[in-house]
Amino acid sequence: AQSVTQLDSQVPVFEEAPVELRCNYSSSVSVYLFWYVQYPNQGLQLLLKYLSGSTLVKGINGFEAEFNKSQTSFHLRKPSVHISDTAEYFCAVSSTSNDYKLSFGAGTTVTVRA
Amino acid sequence: NAGVTQTPKFRVLKTGQSMTLLCAQDMNHEYMYWYRQDPGMGLRLIHYSVGEGTTAKGEVPDGYNVSRLKKQNFLLGLESAAPSQTSVYFCASSSIIRDFSYNEQFFGPGTRLTVL
Numbered sequence: 001a002q003s004v005t006q007l008d009s010q011v012p013v014f015e016e017a018p019v020e021l022r023c024n025y026s027s028s029v030s031v032y033l034f035w036y037v038q039y040p041n042q043g044l045q046l047l048l049k050y051l052s053g054s055t056l057v058k059g060i061n062g063f064e065a066e067f068n069k070s071q072t073s074f075h076l077r078k079p080s081v082h083i084s085d086t087a088e089y090f091c092a093v094s095s096t097s098n099d100y101k102l103s104f105g106a107g108t109t110v111t112v113r114a
Numbered sequence: 115n116a117g118v119t120q121t122p123k124f125r126v127l128k129t130g131q132s133m134t135l136l137c138a139q140d141m142n143h144e145y146m147y148w149y150r151q152d153p154g155m156g157l158r159l160i161h162y163s164v165g166e167g168t169t170a171k172g173e174v175p176d177g178y179n180v181s182r183l184k185k186q187n188f189l190l191g192l193e194s195a196a197p198s199q200t201s202v203y204f205c206a207s208s209s210i211i212r213d214f215s216y217n218e219q220f221f222g223p224g225t226r227l228t229v230l
Contacts, residue, residue, distance in 0.1 A: 009154065036221075043118070043204060043221035044157075090156060101147075101172065102219060104156035 002027040002093045006105035013081055014113050021076040021108045023091035030096040033074040035065055038088045038107075047089070050074060061085070086112045116140050118222035120205050126228045127195045135190040135225050137205030144210045146188035147172075147219065148180060150201040157204060163188055195229045202226050 007022040025031060032051050036044040048059025055067040065076045074091060091105040121136040137146065144165050149157040159172030163182040177199060179191045188207075192199060206219040 004156075006156075041223075043223045044206075045221070046218055049218070101159055101162065102157075104158075106154050106156045 002029075002031060002095060002103045004091050004093050004103055004105035006089075006091050006108050008108050009106065010109050010111070012111045012113065015083055016080050018077065018079050019081050019085075019110060021089050021091075021110070023074045023076065023105060025072050025074065025091070025093045027072075027093060027095065031093045032096055033065075033067060034092040034094075034102070035059065035063070035074075035076050036090045036092060036104075038090065040087070044090065047076070081110070081112050083112050083114065085110060118205055118207055118220050120203075120222040120225050122225060123223070124226050126230065127192075128230050129196060131195050132191070132193050133195065133227075134192075135203055135205075135227075137188045137190070137207075137222060138186055139188075139205075139207040139220070140186065141207060141209070141220065142185070143207035143220075144185070145208045145219075146182065147206040147208075148178070148188065148190045149204045149206065150174065150199075151204060151224070152201050160190065160203075195227075197229045200227060200229045 003026045005024045013019045034049045035047040037047045038044050048057050050057050050067045058064045063078050088107045088109050090107050092102045094102050118139045147162040148160040151157050158174045161180040163169045166185045169180045181189045203225045205222040208219045
């Protein structure tokens with residue numbers, strides 16, 4: 001089984017400042033990793049994913065994440081946030097075997113202030 | 115394409131009442147999922163289906179039943195609602211996994227359920 005820990009439940013940040021959201025996972029098998037974003041009163045959208053290959057993955061809206069196998073981490077970053085980035089962000093993991101289930105972290109709420 | 119839609123968007127029930135939440139997808143996806151989202155707990159899988167006529171339990175299945183009579187629809191039922199089932203419910207769907215490729219799930223907008 002896999003599990004995900006998001007280390008920050010709330011992250012306040014000023015507009016145009018950088019932001020980093022931390023995610024650590026636990027698994028005994030190889031994994032795929034995902035970041036989803038949930039804007040207020042909406043469903044989840046895929047922000048980016050790590051499947052294999054380059055450990056630095058780029059997603060939509062200027063976000064990127066780095067997979068670190070030795071530290072079992074998949075932290076999300078954006079160099080300069082906008083007001084519109086205010087949302088809840090979820091890290092998720094699934095095994096690379098024929099297991100179709102995602103395990104989600106508890107979420108990090110990002111609030112961007114002017 | 116509407117993607118994944120959920121009906122209703124909001125519902126208030128009294129303890130002991132029953133209801134069915136409907137999820138529909140128009141992407142011809144084989145897999146469908148029901149999650150609940152509670153503050154500080156992320157999304158937890160209730161039940162899922164890997165094809166028409168098949169369902170399986172997820173992480174928190176107790177108190178819920180599901181049916182997948184048609185490929186495009188996945189129903190979540192609460193036979194006797196309890197206040198602990200107050201939550202936001204999300205449906206998701208994904209296409210079949212081939213060659214161990216990844217499993218991107220597409221989510222609906224959610225149903226906010228309150229049980230009094």
